Amino acid sequence: MSDDTTPKDTQHSLHALKKIEIIVRGEKEPFVKDLLDESTVSGYTIHHNVTGRGEHGFHESRLLFNDRDGLVMFFAVGQQEAIQTIVDGLTPLFEKSSGVMFVSDTQVVRLDKFLQED
Amino acid sequence: MPIDRSVVRARIENAAEYVGSLWPLRTFNATNPLLGFEDQPFHRAVQKAGQLFGGRGYPGPQVFRQAWEDGEIDADVLTRCLAEHGITERPEVLLDRMEADAPGHDTVPTDHPLDRVLTKWLAAFLDQGQAAWPMPNREDGFYAAWRTVAPYDGAIPGVDRPSDLPDTVAEAFEAVLESYPEARWEPIFVHHLTALPGWTGFVKWRSRRADTAWQAAHPITLAEYLAVRLTLADRMGAAIAPDRTEELPTNGTDQPVLPRIWLRAWEESYRTRLLDDLRQAPSAAPDADRPAGQLVFCIDTRSEVIRRHIEQQGAYQTHGYAGFFGVPMEHQPYGTEECVKSCPPIVDPKHRVVERPAEQHQAQADRYDWWAQLGRAGTTLLKTLKKNVAAVFGFVEESGGAFGAAMAARTLAPSGLSRLAQSLEERLPSPDAFCEPALDPPPAADAEVENSLPVGLSDEAKVLYAEAAFRLMGWTDTFAPIVVFTGHGSETPNNPYKASLDCGACAGNPGGPNARVLATICNENAVRDALRERGIDIPDDTVFLAGQHNTTTDEIILFVDDDDPPVAPEALDRLRRDLQSAQADAATERVRTLNTAVDEGRPAAAVHETERRAADWAETRPEWGLAGNAAFIVGPRALTRGLDLDGRCFLHSYDWATDEDGTALENIMTGPLVVGEWINTQYYFSTVDNAAYGSGSKVTHNVVGKLGVVQGNGGDLMSGLPLQSLKADDEHVYHRPLRLTALVQAPTDRIEAILDRHAPLAQLFDHEWMHLTVMDPARDDAFVHYQSGGGWHPHPSPDAPTPTAPVSAGGDPEAMDRTPTP
């Protein structure tokens, strides 16, 4: 909670960024992970066991003995260009595999958390 | 033009769908070689795969002829199926025609310089310890390592130094793909990935298992492989893009129509006989008394035989459950650094279980360690002497005599030698006896060290796995004083395919360790209390034991400390005696199916014969594995008890009456049933085309890199099962290539709800990768067949003289194509 930065930096000013949500079959989790790892987003969140209905039918994830067919949801925030790279990588994928992605505007307080140092 | 790396990567990912992952033989996993085609109807998929791999999709005419002559294809069923397609000729005429239409084979060996250079470097890069001097610079990855050897490889023109080649994978793609629009990339990748499907399948497996030590040390991905291949193709003047469009003809249904109809007729004939048998099953008398023992076996088809014979011994009940006993774990055997995945291919391990010596047995463990060290020193000595440039010549002379004696003993007296080895081993402590699986999580500090999976199981996990086992089996009351969880494993020396005979649910390992884990869990008081709260009341006098079924000899060993048995010694003795009689009966039944001349009247001779097979280094058919598998029955044992199912059925215990919300069935159908389908399709495709989807005859196998086999001098890695696992001899199949029939006893609406929730599962039935028949308790246990695309079709009652015409099954091919395609 307390760090060396001056209190001014923790003012509640909001910064505009893009948010991407991706839902794919468990089988494609490594692919999306690699894509995100290589993009310039600084981090991401994964939810396993996502349930839902899509154009390819219902997917149920609370399975004991099948980690392949369940749904996985990724959630990442970054700058426009970073998110664009991810979109470029997923667009061809969804030509063949089922899955969806949503990109939306979002705002964050601590911008430095979402920018990767180069 | 700079190309977008993430687009290339996605295109490769898409293209890679056409290549099936290939596991290393050590952890052989059954998988559908056409897994990536399951989103297409079966007949389309095999046609497309045939274009890509040259593989046949249906049994050949001689297989149908054999089935026809053996009476396995019902004449009425066949006639009806043919008539639906307007074919009225006699079956014999059609067999002759299919034979005449069979395509001829290449007789001139072809040389593909591109493939030749690639297999040479793939074998070098992927080697897991065969070569004493491995390929240099492997730690930099495949592309970089290849780049440093390429200048010295005369087969690659115009490369004098590494800098003549693109620096990185990305630059390599740029150089080659520049002149092609993005739309062409995927066909290009498919073309090159399917050229050596064995090696690319292995690369695909390895790149997705980044946690393996070899992948961490020597990284390779399909992208690196393609970068090398495309660069090479460019330099060697080979085609980059496929010369013709590999798209399917729009109406791709006319070609293999005869084999397709014959296969359907064969499957229906089998199904009809199975259902007739089930109808005639001896009505199961309700078990009035508490059984003396209950044994839980893997769903594996081999369990059916031994279960039947154990039940015949007396007051025993048996159940079927996935052979990893629902514990998704990685197992570290005692005295090894090796951590083996011990759960099905579609499940990720979530725990690591380490074998530790029990405190009271530390002295035995120390003695074992001493001998094990000595053994390892001997192995190292042999290895280093064999490979030493100068010392080997003297070594060969000094050791030749011993090798000659060993060769004579192993060839002329395999049984005697194995008995000798066994009696020597019995003098040594065995880890099975002095170790127990460590289940309790270690203190947090230790857990940090084992950086990957959590070691041991939490209390919640223990209760979860115990409850799941009993719920899925529909087994919530009547517990015998002894309950045995019985894993299984094979015993066969000098056999690269040993893992294919082990437990498929344990990733090609013996299932004993998983059985021990579940037994240990179920013996814990806290777990029993928790189960009791959930309505599963296990009496205090019930003891859970673990055992392992040796599928080669049908012997069942129990993991029991005989110095301190957890049950009364008399009860244990009785159990062991009964298991021994069951072994003799089962072995007698099984030796009849093996190429052997054993006096069938003498069970001792049968047991002796199976023991010889388990010890013989010259034996290519130690046992039949899961060959013959054709059906997957989900229901209580009462449905099948007393029936001889000929070792062809997976049996999963299930009771629809105790599973009101269908959760248990849902887990069975999305888990074990899917694994059953993988196994079945592997046997199917390995049989119908043993060259393209199987691994050919064992007699010319050559183990490469300690991980796989090639045929003869080398080339592409072979995948799937060898001929000797499938055929009685070179010309007659033993495994009948039928797609799996799933038979479930449950209300149809419950199954519809499950299919509705699981599109990938429904797809398997809609696209006819397997068939579904339901025994509907809501309709007085009548059989109904699932229709591709939805809906049910009643099974003709045995009294009806002519079967009612099916609505659309096997009928108009276009009708099948109207199924919702994901």
Place this chain on the structure above:
Amino acid sequence: MSRSSSWLPLLFTRLTWGLFALSLGTLVWSPNLEGAGDVLLRVDGLARVMALMTTFVSGIVHSFSRRYMAGAKRLNAFYGRLFGLTLIVLVLTAANHLVLFAGAWAAMGWVLADLIGHVRGWPQARAASRYARQHFLGGSVLLAAALGLLGGGAEAWTISGVLAAVGTLPTFVVAGAAGLLLLAAMVQSALVPFHRWLLSSMTAPTPVSAFMHAGLVNAGGVLLARFAPVVFELPVVMSAIVLVGGVSALLGQAWMLVQTDVKRQLGASTVAQMGFMVLQCGLGFIPAAIAHLILHGFYKAYLFLASGSAVKHTAPGRPEAPGTGVVGGLVTAAAAMGGGVLFAVLTGKSLTALNSGTVLTVFVVLAVLHATRTLVRRSSLSRPVRIALVPSILLPTLALYAGVYKGMGMLFVDVPSAAAPTALTPLHAVLLVVFGGAYVAVERGWHRASTRLYVALRNTAQPLSTTLLNNRDQYNAH
């Protein structure tokens, strides 16, 4: 389930073991073929030893195949050829008539090539078979030319007649014949540069490979042994044999280092071992060479038959072995010296007089040295165990080898020029330096610095390209 069963495999197996029993019998009682028989066949020590060895390995291969090849197509043809090959080898080793010898040689190559392509309907196997057959035909022509030269020069039709006349033949005849014989032996034993047929022969069923590597490649050594008086006549030929053998021994072993599949690795090892065996001939020690080919035969046949065991779990990287330390070093040196002395004493070699026999002893010393070093560095074993292991492993193995070696010597009393140690020449010194250097280089890992060497080794040991199954679709074997 077997639909067709035949009694032929069983019959041939029993017959082979019967021949083995007969061969064993000839060690005690040797038939003395009088008159016409002597012109055709002459059963001397070499013939008896080779008959015993061949029928033993052949018997094992017959028995092994009864289970291994069960259900294979053309099983009778397989057994017929296997048994036929055994008979041919027996005739070859006992043949006295030049035409019979040459005929048996050619027939051996023909049948062996046929077995390499046993799996019909597999284009790659046929290509390998054709390739081997070309080599064998070439080798047979070379042999026929050599025999023609000798027979013509000596005006004799039997081997015994020719050998008796060697001293009277003009040098160019002896030199020419010796050169041709050496070339024929090199082809048969797959020595560099004729190694490629062997490295392309893995299309043969495993038992055939076992028989081939344990029996048939040895014919090169038998040829040199049979015609020892011819090849030993000229020192320059002896030096050539040493050179040819040394090159194959070193190169074969180097090829072995880079092979990634088990059978080609064994094949490269055979090239090396055959090189060493021929080298022993060149040193003038026929009994040593025959002892080597027999012991190597057991070793290699075992490893081929066990080649299915190569699938293993392994981990990348190797932990650096700790040094041997002073005590370990002393033990190692003492054991190596002791091993050498023991071998020399047991085999009756002089410890002081240096001749080509010293070279043989050095190779024994190297093996003992390496074994001891490996054991002593094994830090996971307690020191007393390590020290105790050294003699308990080395003594029996050395004694066994010396026993076989001595046995050969005793059996070969009736074989002309069986043992003819030569004086040490600079070539021998170079040989020892090269092998000693190679030992140190490999132990230190110096070779790993050269990527060029690695690629060269990998490329020069490639099988014929048309024998590689890159397109699995073409494997229509069954």
